[in-house]
Amino acid sequence: MTYKRIHNFNAGPAALPIEVLEEIKTDLIDYKGNGLSVLEMSHRSKAYDEIIKNAEKDMRELLGIPDNYTVMFLQGGATLQFAMVPLNLLPDNKPADYINTGTWSTKAIEEAQKLGKTPRVIASSEDKEFTYIPKNFTINKDSAYLHITSNNTIRGTEWQSFPETNGIDLVCDMSSDFCSRPVDVKKFALIYAGAQKNVGPAGATVVIIRNDLLERSPKNIPTMCNYKIMAKEPSLYNTPPAFTIYVIGLVMKYLKKIGGLEKMYEMNKAKAKILYDRLDKNDFYRGTVEKDSRSLMNIPFRLKNEQLEEKFLKEAKAAGMEGLKGHRSVGGVRASLYNAVPKESVQALVNFMDEFEKKNS
């Protein structure tokens, strides 16, 4: 069966692979002969146990997560992690280093401050409107951890390689490029990621934590904010967001099928290149990010004649391209090319851009 499908350039929640959607649809009312929907299943049932265990197993395999790390599917998005990280890992008498690369980093810093903690900004790209990833910074030896944001959805920057921390625990908000490329998990103490960009629908946050960190959780914080309690029976302290985890599992299976994260990375590089090449062709369109900090996931750009942007967005939408409006805090245009956005969509966008240029030059 074929379906009407728009070109989905949403910044998140975002596109899912059509194969995954088709499998969900097939199994929706009677999950593999169990006589009920995953939406109705007890999280303690045998059928669901298999679903959640396989989701974790496949994620471990794809990312090469070492055995001394716990994988959890929590709730509350990255915003709750902004609080959980300092609540669990930052004692009141100790500072932690943060690098500020935009709105979401800023929020993480503000949340730690609000909770009476001492986040210390050791580098920031605010001087150039967050259009680059800082390169020169010194991590303090007394820091409880270094917090970074691997990809910045609003500004379109991405850490292309991760910093050496000389033994300081690296904590990374990977919400918007998680599973878009291979990462060396053992370089990180903690990785967290909202599911709704590359690995599933909204409603679950993946947390990958090195087990020794669990011992730092104090007792007097909310149970649902306590990594140690959440890790005891991972994802199952209380009723988890069961359906979202099921979809994440299907996405993991899909990623394995296409050849893993190396292959996904190649595909993402190829997709982004199509659009970046178009931006670099002449000055009708202009990428807003320094070249060595460009994101493969979110590509913001402006038209030379900014007066034309509204027209551009309106005509793009009419041509079946959804979600291209830049974030309200920066304006312009932004195309999000997450894992499940097909190359054909990027090609369609570039064709549209070429045509729009012709008509409006």
Place this chain on the structure above:
Amino acid sequence: MTYKRIHNFNAGPAALPIEVLEEIKTDLIDYKGNGLSVLEMSHRSKAYDEIIKNAEKDMRELLGIPDNYTVMFLQGGATLQFAMVPLNLLPDNKPADYINTGTWSTKAIEEAQKLGKTPRVIASSEDKEFTYIPKNFTINKDSAYLHITSNNTIRGTEWQSFPETNGIDLVCDMSSDFCSRPVDVKKFALIYAGAQKNVGPAGATVVIIRNDLLERSPKNIPTMCNYKIMAKEPSLYNTPPAFTIYVIGLVMKYLKKIGGLEKMYEMNKAKAKILYDRLDKNDFYRGTVEKDSRSLMNIPFRLKNEQLEEKFLKEAKAAGMEGLKGHRSVGGVRASLYNAVPKESVQALVNFMDEFEKKNS
């Protein structure tokens, strides 16, 4: 099309109406001609805005929620509410009254204690293994609020009418009977409920709060735990559990279609009566709860000969009845008869019970 459907007596996540599942399936890949799935939709899009606004509107209509209450779809389940209620509403120098009717009430009390607050247990049914709802208690005049649990999934008790509080704010964990009967919302200061029993899949918590309470939220608590921040743009401070909210909206529409909560209540009473009548017929089976505290949602019972219970459960499962095992903390049998469990399932259970009695007397 017909599907294999078991009799779903799970304590939660639980059965959904087949009409709702069918609508989800129909719209799964291309939501009403929008060219994408609700699973892929931006929570800021026009299509999603309509979904979430209608879910709220229909819930307001069904429950008659007054205008001075905010309705929110949050994350973290009742367990996060156990913390949010005292964090937001209970200043450090003030006590709050709690009534202990079982495991979930106990957890709410322990969570408040853990956060350094002063919950005060003014009544408890622990003396008789939580098999009744306390009737004689005095609410303290200096209490910040009174916290109760309207229905106790594990023990099978339910408040059949709510206490008069003489001006003390009533906070109610309604997780397991929310929308199973009409309630007079204005009697409550705050109602919270995990969705996964009567109104949707796991992953969202409904919070209905009287607006003046929002002014009590202190600034130095995690953003995701702050009612005031969450209420500013209800459910949309960050990415909400969008698909779960969509399903809740469909369930609300379904409840309106069948005639609202009065009608649902009649249906639930009729269903529970079938099973309670069977339990009261002779002493082969025995309800474990005092009659005036019996729940319409969760009906625990024992066999006179407890040795037969394992056999009973095994044969029931083989006969297509899922989720009948009593909670591991109490044993025995428990049938959960939430809104979406059809009368036919209850009748099938009672028929099975009759036959089992015949064979094993």
